[in-house]
Amino acid sequence: MKTATETAAPDDAPLGPLAPNATVASGDAGDPSEGCAAYDRDPSVRSRAISAAIRLGVRPFVHRVPGHPVGVRTARSTVDVASMLVRPSQGVRVRQVVDPRVESGRSQRSVRGEWVVTRDAGEEPSAGAVLYLHGGGYVVCSPRTHRPITSRLALDTGLPVFAPRYRLAPEHPFPAPLEDALAAYRWLLDRGVPASGVVIAGDSAGGHLAASLTGEICRTGLPRPAGTVLYSPWIDLTCELSIEAQRLARDPYISARSARRVARLVVGAAGFEDPRLALLTSPWADTPPFLIQVGGDEVLRAEGEAFAEALDAAGNRCELQVWKGQMHVFQMLNRVLPEASAAMDETCRFVRSVVDGATPATGAGAATGTEAA
Secondary structure (H helix, E strand, O other): OEOOOOOOOOOOOOOOOOOOOOOOOOOOOOOOOOOOOHHHOOOOHHHHHHHHHHHHHOHHHHOOOOOOHHHHHHHHHHHHHHHOOOOOOOOEEEEEEEEOOHHHOOOOOOEEEEEEEEOOOOOOOOOOEEEEEOOOOOOOOOOHHHHHHHHHHHHHHOOOEEEEOOOOOOOOOOOHHHHHHHHHHHHHHHOOOOHHHEEEEEEOHHHHHHHHHHHHHHHHOOOOOOEEEEEOOOOOOOOHHHHHHOOOOOOOOOOHHHHHHHHHHHOOOOHHHOOOOOHHHOOOOOOOOEEEEEEOOOOOHHHHHHHHHHHHHOOOOEEEEEEOOOOOOHHHHOOOOHHHHHHHHHHHHHHHHHOOOOOOOOOOOOOOOOEOO
């Protein structure tokens, strides 16, 4: 397991991607910026300003997220309205997918979501794809809210990105989201996208879902994906690790106590011991490679680190990047935050390293639908 150490560097040092097998400089000798990975550098002035604004303007509301269904539905409606302002990059096309799966000849869940491709993508079947599972605590958000990430992934990797619209709690507790994510993965395979070209990715609760889906694929004998990318994953829904970390973390956004209130709405009949939910105690033998990115200041950092250790102990390839001074899912700000843009560059580097042929093919042949506004 490759891990990041926290090494100081000047604010104006360029943020470039870390080459595979690169070494990380120690902060004890020489110029601290020399040989230092992007994720080890001190946060930029812009990063500190944005974090301060979020801490003052957003965190007080997030900290008071209600733990009852009525309050969650109100929050969901607010997020849905706000998401109408989220536009994809001008370099991509977004198509709505609604597939009832009636042609499969067997009982399968319908698949809905967004198919994001570059504007110059052809109509030939794709040799790969990113399956992106959005975050939002399993109770809010949608593929539309996460277009800043899905658009960037499509542009950087050249691969189409499919973001399924999975069912949300409290109306549909776990494992409903996992069932929908598994249906989306099968949907890609049924349309000719090879498993060796699929990278599963997700953030926060979507990171938990991406990891759970990867484990379910391995346990059920489906063809394994090429790799899995997790942004600030919410690994431990009991929130024991994050509650402990809350005392020291300077997270400007996420509250561990509010996350625990929401978790009670997410957990299904099997409870927190469901092996598909309790990721730190599940078996993780023979998984595809993982890339985990967490913010150095976020309250979920300890969960990402613990999961990386579990994967490493099971003999799997896992790269953990702790981005110094960054908050929860800072990758969403990749259009304005240099660290977030560098993190997306790192993601692209990882995707290209695990997808067959190293150079992903583009194409939109696996999906049909109308182009989004």
